[in-house]
Amino acid sequence: MSLTFGPDRRTHVFECDCCHAPVERAWNFVHADGAPYAVYFANCYHHRDRDHDAWIDVILGTWGAGSDQWDDHVTFACRVGPVAGQDTPASTLVQAGLAQPDAPVFGRKLDREAALRHPRLPEFWQVSDFVLEHDPLVRRHVYGA
């Protein structure tokens, strides 16, 4: 499966709930073998007094062809950031959809336990790794310039 970005990447800056620092968000489709496959929302936090991390939601499901049915959509999320005792940032599964708009497109928002048991978990890691490596905002935020 070959992953690529869709043509309509967007970004947005808003204020952090906890410290009013700017939060940078990027979102886009990820295509697999040329067809829409997933949507991600990545929030990059610049907290004043906590770790600078990124929270990535990935929605998997059926897309396109006039389909506005979201009953097979499922959302996973991870936090990527510094972890004590480790040199490189780590990804940890978290409750999905915490910092995202509440919309039916998200389908079922998985918590950590449900995500661990879900058969599509490996696909989520594949998409989130792709976003980490290739979305310019997320990559810069997590790995530095």
Ligand SMILES: [Zn+2]
């Ligand atoms: Zn904050």
